[in-house]
């Protein structure tokens with residue numbers, strides 16, 4: 001079955017959820033893009049990956065007068081972000097953990113939109129001192145509210161074990177280290193991508209096919 005939005009490849013948007021100078025987000029996203037490039041779905045042309053870096057969006061703190069669920073966007077930055085997210089069939093969210101949650105910039109970017117997330121598969125790739133799992137779990141709740149379909153497999157990178165700090169000054173808190181995740185991390189990411197692509201081929205809630213199936217079950 002074709003995915004609901006397009007008969008072409010599943011277009012996966014890989015959202016980089018941190019923006020601070022010296023952030024590790026782009027390194028994590030670069031690693032994820034490399035792993036994705038080796039995934040069967042991408043190699044066969046069944047999926048594509050596009051990086052959506054929040055640092056490039058420069059979204060102000062939410063300044064839309066109408067809540068996103070009404071789809072009445074007034075600002076050019078919202079319309080631009082809406083077009084980028086709306087063009088994706090699925091997402092991988094790359095989020096660090098900031099004080100046991102996601103960075104404010106990522107929550108803000110989710111809050112800007114609504115329909116653009118609805119019914120689309122999403123995977124969570126978190127990182128932090130302890131794998132960023134608390135951020136990942138918060139993000140799962142946030143995405144559930146905007147009706148994204150969060151896939152079961154999540155990937156967690158731990159700063160002290162999935163980055164290589166050899167040669168870095170141990171007293172320098174800004175040393176980013178070199179990303180060097182364990183093999184199991186790539187395997188988990190690959191499994192997550194498989195789930196995302198499979199979910200993208202399922203009818204979305206509200207699709208005519210899904211509605212028919214529901215009617216058959218009821219009748």
Ligand SMILES: Cc1cc2nc3c(=O)[nH]c(=O)nc-3n(C[C@H](O)[C@H](O)[C@H](O)COP(=O)(O)O)c2cc1C
Pocket residue numbers: 018019020022023024025026096097098099100101127128129130131132159
């Ligand atoms: C404001 C702030 C809060 C943080 N809070 C946590 C935390 O609660 N748990 C954790 O494991 N790491 C925490 N860290 C460490 C980050 O997860 C780690 O530095 C990560 O690389 C940050 O992502 P970034 O480099 O893309 O900004 C925090 C870092 C920052 C800047």
